[in-house]
Amino acid sequence: MSDRPGPCDDRGVTTSVQQPAVEHLPLRKLYRSAEGRLLGGVARGLAGHLGMPVAWVRVAFLVLFMANGMGALVYAAFWFVVPLGTGGVEAVPQPGKDRRGVVRGPDKGQLPALLALAVAVVVLGTNVHYGAAGTYLWPLLLVGVGVAVVWRQADNSRRAHWMEVSRRRRLLPLARSAAGALLVCLGIAGFAVTRGLGPHLGMVLQASLALLVGIALLVGPYLVRLVQDLSEERLMRIRAQERAEVAAHVHDSVLHTLTLIQRNADNPREVARLARAQERELRAWLYRPSGTGKDENEEDASESLAEAVRRLAAEVEDAHGVPVEVVCVGDCPQDERLGAQLQAAREAMVNAAKYGGEGGPVQVFAEVEGRTVFVSVRDHGPGFDLDAVPEDRMGVRESIIGRMRRNGGTAVLRSAPEGGTVVELEMERAEA
Amino acid sequence: MSEEQHRARVVLVDDHRMFRTGVRAEIGRPEETGVEVVGEAADVDQAVSVIAATRPDVVLLDVHLPGGGGVEVLRRSTTLMADPEHPVRFLALSVSDAAEDVIGVIRGGARGYVTKTITGSDLVKAVFQVAEGDAVFSPRLAGFVLDAFASTDAPPVDEDLDRLTQREREVLRLIARGYAYKEIAKQLFISVKTVESHVSAVLRKLQLSNRHELTRWATARRLV
Numbered sequence: 001m002s003d004r005p006g007p008c009d010d011r012g013v014t015t016s017v018q019q020p021a022v023e024h025l026p027l028r029k030l031y032r033s034a035e036g037r038l039l040g041g042v043a044r045g046l047a048g049h050l051g052m053p054v055a056w057v058r059v060a061f062l063v064l065f066m067a068n069g070m071g072a073l074v075y076a077a078f079w080f081v082v083p084l085g086t087g088g089v090e091a092v093p094q095p096g097k098d099r100r101g102v103v104r105g106p107d108k109g110q111l112p113a114l115l116a117l118a119v120a121v122v123v124l125g126t127n128v129h130y131g132a133a134g135t136y137l138w139p140l141l142l143v144g145v146g147v148a149v150v151w152r153q154a155d156n157s158r159r160a161h162w163m164e165v166s167r168r169r170r171l172l173p174l175a176r177s178a179a180g181a182l183l184v185c186l187g188i189a190g191f192a193v194t195r196g197l198g199p200h201l202g203m204v205l206q207a208s209l210a211l212l213v214g215i216a217l218l219v220g221p222y223l224v225r226l227v228q229d230l231s232e233e234r235l236m237r238i239r240a241q242e243r244a245e246v247a248a249h250v251h252d253s254v255l256h257t258l259t260l261i262q263r264n265a266d267n268p269r270e271v272a273r274l275a276r277a278q279e280r281e282l283r284a285w286l287y288r289p290s291g292t293g294k295d296e297n298e299e300d301a302s303e304s305l306a307e308a309v310r311r312l313a314a315e316v317e318d319a320h321g322v323p324v325e326v327v328c329v330g331d332c333p334q335d336e337r338l339g340a341q342l343q344a345a346r347e348a349m350v351n352a353a354k355y356g357g358e359g360g361p362v363q364v365f366a367e368v369e370g371r372t373v374f375v376s377v378r379d380h381g382p383g384f385d386l387d388a389v390p391e392d393r394m395g396v397r398e399s400i401i402g403r404m405r406r407n408g409g410t411a412v413l414r415s416a417p418e419g420g421t422v423v424e425l426e427m428e429r430a431e432a
Numbered sequence: 433m434s435e436e437q438h439r440a441r442v443v444l445v446d447d448h449r450m451f452r453t454g455v456r457a458e459i460g461r462p463e464e465t466g467v468e469v470v471g472e473a474a475d476v477d478q479a480v481s482v483i484a485a486t487r488p489d490v491v492l493l494d495v496h497l498p499g500g501g502g503v504e505v506l507r508r509s510t511t512l513m514a515d516p517e518h519p520v521r522f523l524a525l526s527v528s529d530a531a532e533d534v535i536g537v538i539r540g541g542a543r544g545y546v547t548k549t550i551t552g553s554d555l556v557k558a559v560f561q562v563a564e565g566d567a568v569f570s571p572r573l574a575g576f577v578l579d580a581f582a583s584t585d586a587p588p589v590d591e592d593l594d595r596l597t598q599r600e601r602e603v604l605r606l607i608a609r610g611y612a613y614k615e616i617a618k619q620l621f622i623s624v625k626t627v628e629s630h631v632s633a634v635l636r637k638l639q640l641s642n643r644h645e646l647t648r649w650a651t652a653r654r655l656v
Contacts, residue, residue: 287529327575327608330582363571363610367578378610416611417618 032082039113040079076144139190146183253281273321280314305373306331308342309366316349322357324349330368335430338373340407347399348377348423356381356420371429380420400425440563443471443486445479445505446494446525451548455492458552465556475499480508483520487512489563493542495526495533502526506540513541523562525550531576538577539639544568566628567635574607577638596634603630 033044043061047054064071188208257278264270303311306328313324334342345364352362356379363378396413400423404411409427416422439462444452452472460469471486473479476499483491483505491509493502502524506513512520522542528534534545543562546555547570558568569577581596596604599620606616613631617624 283529325571325610327571329575329578329608365571365575365605365609367605367608369582376609417615418612422609 030082032079039117040075042075042078042082045082046078076148079148139187142187142190143184144187146180146185146187148180249285254278269321273318276323277314277318280317284310303334304331305334305338305342305368306366308334309345309364309375312342312346313349313362313364316346316353316362320350320353320357322353323361324353324364325361326364326366328366332368332373332429337407337409337427337430340403341373341375341409341425341427344400344403344411344425345375345377345423347396347403348425351396352377352379352381352421352423355379359420368429373427373429375425377423377425378416378420380416383415383419383421440467440490440559441470441486441488442467442559443473443479443483443488443491444469445473445482445491445497445502447474447497448494449474455555459556459559465552467556467559476501476504476508479505483509483512487518488520490559491520491522492525492559493522493537495524495528495537501533502537502542503540506537506542510541521562521565523558523568525555531579534573534576535580535638538573538635541639543635544570545573546570547572565632567631569604569607569631569634571608571610574604577634578604578608580638596637600630600634600637603627604634607631 030049031045032041033048043057044054046052047057050057061071061075064074189205257274261271261274264274309328310326313326316322317324332338345366349362349364356362359380359382361380364375365378366373366375368374401411401413404425404427407427409425411426412422412424414422414424442460444455446452446455452474456469456472459465459467462468470488471482473482474497476497479491479493479497491505493505495502497505502522506522509520509522513522522537524534524537524542524545525548526534526537526545527548538545543565544558544567546558546568550558550570561568578601602620603616606619611619613624613627616627620627
């Protein structure tokens with residue numbers, strides 16, 4: 001089992017294919033910086049792209065901001081258009097480095113920056129007079145902030161997707177989106193009021209609601225189909241990955257074994273051993289219960305009785321070149337007494353393989369029924385008479401019978417009716 | 433075994449041609465083994481038509497088949513299986529290790545299950561056993577069956593009919609431990625015929641348990 005390549009190995013194979021693509025990144029594309037940003041990461045991203053200190057870019061934006069708010073417009077435009085990525089002054093993309101590792105948690109510096117921006121906007125809004133445009137300023141600002149909040153949401157969910165923590169905070173993004181939408185609505189409503197549509201506000205709202213519903217009806221099916229396509233595509237990808245995993249496994253172990261078999265073609269015993277070991281491994285891999293097989297590292301700690309019996313049988317099979325057929329009924333966790341029973345069973349299997357292996361396969365049966373665990377080992381050899389074994393031969397007496405008795409169990413050796421030896425081991429489980 | 437008094441006509445159903453060829457070469461020698469291979473099929477549709485056309489004594493049926501698997505072949509051959517004059521009997525022959533595959537075929541009406549590692553002479557024996565109406569349990573199948581009944585042991589109240597008697601359980605355990613019917617008879621001080629009838633009873637209960645489950649399911653949903 002231990003020589004079986006784990007899932008990690010398989011993943012190593014698939015990701016290594018993608019590596020070259022990552023290494024091509026250094027052609028410098030303009031991205032907004034996801035790390036160390038104050039607002040949208042525009043300044044940092046630009047600075048990284050232009051190769052300038054961030055402070056310069058920020059000062060330039062501030063200066064532009066003074067010029068009738070030009071800076072704000074330019075900044076907003078950049079924010080909307082430029083995608084979020086890993087760029088910036090400090091974080092020039094490092095080839096091969098995983099993106100997930102770079103992105104950090106929420107930047108605390110952003111909050112003061114947002115507050116400062118809000119104060120500046122308020123000050124600007126109350127001090128500067130734009131004449132006729134002034135009446136529309138507040139509604140427009142509201143709409144702008146609302147859109148910004150929603151837009152930022154996209155950023156954040158993307159980041160959250162990178163960090164894969166989105167599952168825990170599902171409410172927050174929703175609340176944020178709702179807040180953004182509300183701000184936009186308020187802005188539009190304010191716009192309507194200032195335009196003198198106050199008395200007709202209800203009608204306007206109704207009309208816009210109707211419009212929204214209409215759009216939803218029109219676009220809805222497309223969206224649904226899009227989502228379905230996406231999930232289907234993901235399913236296909238998962239399947240492809242599974243297939244790749246199977247292929248990797250078959251490649252690794254089966255081809256390896258076949259090569260060994262070809263090289264040992266003149267040694268039938270070795271060929272049989274290799275083929276059996278491979279068959280066993282492939283079966284265990286194909287028919288393992290789903291969900292298991294991933295925690296191979298903690299193999300011995302969590303191994304159940306049935307698994308232990310199968311492993312012991314496999315060891316004996318490999319060591320002695322005699323097929324061992326295992327049938328397990330029920331299963332239970334191991335404890336100290338069962339450990340002793342397994343040791344005795346192993347001894348019995350070794351004996352059966354050594355002295356009775358010519359007559360056919362060794363048959364092992366393990367059953368857990370309630371608190372009783374029963375293991376029988378049967379061979380088809382010449383049989384065995386305990387009384388005929390000299391007193392000084394301690395193998396059977398000590399390793400099997402004695403061991404079982406010391407641990408509170410029973411062991412019976414007898415001849416099978418049609419030849420061969422049967423060893424029956426019975427043990428009570430310890431308290432759960 | 434009674435060599436000359438019986439001839440068994442057999443159809444092989446398996447999607448691997450190599451395997452069919454191998455089995456045919458191994459057991460299909462009427463003069464020596466008494467087994468005559470009268471047809472082959474590689475998928476469900478082919479199997480159903482070949483079985484209906486040739487009316488064999490025994491069908492060696494693979495569990496995994498294109499077109500729905502061995503279970504589908506059994507489902508579509510129910511009338512042939514129930515034919516009082518000359519029933520067609522099925523013996524599952526599989527490489528699968530999945531209990532649900534094997535138990536599914538047995539519940540579908542197969543009279544036994546053997547693994548593909550079986551030797552030619554054992555397979556011939558099994559074919560005749562099935563042809564005579566007996567069940568053939570490999571140790572592995574016995575293990576699966578014990579497991580299946582153990583897991584459904586907790587809830588049943590009125591299903592005493594579905595449960596295994598102590599004796600049937602004992603017989604199954606001995607099969608699982610690798611004993612032949614003859615050895616089981618000696619061990620339990622009963623006749624081979626009795627062992628066979630116990631095994632048949634297990635088989636019947638296994639197939640019945642399926643129907644009972646269905647009835648229970650239907651009544652629970654007020655469909656009946």
